[in-house]
Amino acid sequence: MPEPVSTKSTYTMGYNEDFLQMLHWRSAETHARHLLPHLEPGLSVLGFGCGPGTLSVGLARAVEPGEFHGVDIERTQIDIARAAEAGGHSNATFHVADATDLPFENDTFDVAHCHTVLNHVPDTHAVLGEVKRVLKPGGIISCRELIAGSSFSEPAYSLAGAWETFTKLVVANGGHPQMGKELKTRLVEAGFVDITATASVDMFSTPEAKAVLDGVITEWFFSPKVMAAATASGLATHEQFDAWKLDQEKWRQHPGSVGAIAFGEAIATKPR
Numbered sequence: 001m002p003e004p005v006s007t008k009s010t011y012t013m014g015y016n017e018d019f020l021q022m023l024h025w026r027s028a029e030t031h032a033r034h035l036l037p038h039l040e041p042g043l044s045v046l047g048f049g050c051g052p053g054t055l056s057v058g059l060a061r062a063v064e065p066g067e068f069h070g071v072d073i074e075r076t077q078i079d080i081a082r083a084a085e086a087g088g089h090s091n092a093t094f095h096v097a098d099a100t101d102l103p104f105e106n107d108t109f110d111v112a113h114c115h116t117v118l119n120h121v122p123d124t125h126a127v128l129g130e131v132k133r134v135l136k137p138g139g140i141i142s143c144r145e146l147i148a149g150s151s152f153s154e155p156a157y158s159l160a161g162a163w164e165t166f167t168k169l170v171v172a173n174g175g176h177p178q179m180g181k182e183l184k185t186r187l188v189e190a191g192f193v194d195i196t197a198t199a200s201v202d203m204f205s206t207p208e209a210k211a212v213l214d215g216v217i218t219e220w221f222f223s224p225k226v227m228a229a230a231t232a233s234g235l236a237t238h239e240q241f242d243a244w245k246l247d248q249e250k251w252r253q254h255p256g257s258v259g260a261i262a263f264g265e266a267i268a269t270k271p272r
């Protein structure tokens, strides 16, 4: 077994511009479709692990004049989210905070939402317990999380190996790359009820969408930092990275190529 890249909780993706392109491509309308039918004006919503707030804008709009509170552990992301808040949503407030230690009273929110956050926080039980504490009885939790094992590039060439190495990097950093399919089990364990589990896929097919996925792979996954972490810990070799770079170029040029990122979703209720 290779040594873990880090024994501490480390957010695998980091906060560089290339990965942020992927987050800026997201919105509540496209990435919280399973939640929107449950929102109505006047509800209070917590977005935990809100990142730069691109989903937050639409969630805040859906519950206006109810309050939206976004929290993220990383100040740079909250600064970006606050700039979006200045874009016209006076009901949105953002806080730097850890999802395992939320700065809110018991029974505060009607709804709590996360998107690709449980994938990265080592202690799922601690997050779900803390979110349950701040939800009102009868309030709902909504999650949408990556299923790395169902995500792919097509034509795949040798790129399935790149997806596998990415998966191992997330695990080595204490994360849960298959969380999207584990959501229902984790929510049952945390004491939530009335759980609806669904799934959906982000398909990268248009030139613009392919460029977003290609940017993350070429600028983030092939970055010296990620390659050094993967090779130093024995998760991949330099020769494999060289082959993946060539195959990523072939994927980029292929007129029929697509990429897919798979997600599991769940809505669940805090018992009354």
Ligand SMILES: C[S@@+](CC[C@H](N)C(=O)[O-])C[C@H]1O[C@@H](n2cnc3c(N)ncnc32)[C@H](O)[C@@H]1O
Pocket (backbone or CB within 6 Å): 011, 013, 023, 026, 048, 049, 050, 051, 052, 053, 054, 055, 071, 072, 073, 074, 077, 097, 098, 099, 100, 114, 115, 116, 117, 120, 121
């Ligand atoms: C993949 S990003 C997703 C951001 C946003 N939800 C989205 O989908 O666009 C994961 C975010 O979770 C945040 N995060 C990781 N661990 C956290 C924790 N323990 N508490 C709060 N936020 C955390 C990271 O800082 C990062 O902004």
